[in-house]
Amino acid sequence: MLQTSRQEPIDSPFNNTTTAEKVMKGIDLKGKNVIVTGGYSGIGLKVTEMLTEAGAHVVVPARTVAKALPVVEHLKNAELGLLDLMDPNSIDRFAKGYLASNRQLDLLIACAGIMFPPLKRDSRGNESQLSTNFLGHFQLTAKLYPALKKADHARVIVMSSRAQSWNGVDFNDPNFKHRTYNARRAYAQSKAADALFAVELNKRGQKDDVHAFAVHPGLVPGTGLNRYVSHEPLRKASSFALNQLELTHVINAGHSIKARFHRQGEYDYFKTVSQGAASTLWAATSKQLNHRGGVFIEDCNISHVVPADSKSKFGVRPWSVDEREAAKLWQLGEKLTGTVFPI
Secondary structure: OOOOOOOOOOOOOOOOOOOHHHHHOOOOOOOOEEEEEOOOOHHHHHHHHHHHHOOOEEEEEEOOHHHHHHHHOOOOOEEEEEOOOOOHHHHHHHHHHHHHOOOOOOEEEEOOOOOOOOOOEOOOOOEHHHHHHHHHHHHHHHHHHHHHHHOOOEEEEEEOOHHHHOOOOOOOOOOOOOOOOOHHHHHHHHHHHHHHHHHHHHHHHHHHOEEEEEEEOOEOOOOHHHOOOOOHHHHHHHHHHHHHOOOHHHHHHHHHHHHHHOOOOOOOOEOOHHHHHHHHHHHHHOHHHOOOOOEEEEOOEEOOEOOOOOOOOOOEOHHHOOHHHHHHHHHHHHHHHOOOOOO
């Protein structure tokens, strides 16, 4: 029997149209320390901006500091770090440097990720999407755990995706050593893994008042996540149109009309970057989520579980929140990274 009892929507005051600004209204994070991977572009940048404006000190690790510097240097209360999530030595160096500062870590937000790249492996032979989206963050969280433990009610926010509904983790061949590489399946696997990571991390971390959440930000076009599937000029143009000009409203209205015409109860709706960042910020700051960790969040609420064969565009699939699968995933993470959590 699947163990998913915590996975029930609550009476959240927010929804799919909520912006980051609305979620963060009145939130005071002075004295809080935060790390946001991927915090210099797309949704991650918006998350960083809102957290710094609320008074938090945010560390933004980047693989290429020169690329992130022009963005981050203009933010108050932000500093850059050097981190390559596909390089285990880089992860260890970054974590060691942070721990040496003797700072607590109140929030670790794992926004960095890649989607649909051609087959590539890290130095340990792990497929790049699994390596970047899950394994790198698994190792990073393990190394930073003493700082999380030092904080008062620390939270770890892991970026998942609707892709978790496509397929789960293939525990027999997670790195496509014996099956043909499929970028879509690999991406879905990594995002299901992220959701399971939150389940098990929350279970193990509760004794230290460390809680974890997986978040689906929604469909946010024009971000850097699409760099393997769209040309850079086109991506920038679409980002401007959909975010600055807010043409998402027009597209969503069209989808709604089409759905009603075909008597469909669901339709795809795009979000601006601000709306996409809202669920992550809600997971990071909402008092409603105190002691409710280990859940999958979408549209600023705890998502509902839908059957594995559901055709719904929404909801979390059982394989992404099952506690037994989460325990297996944890063991896989330790095996593939050679990292043992200090819990």
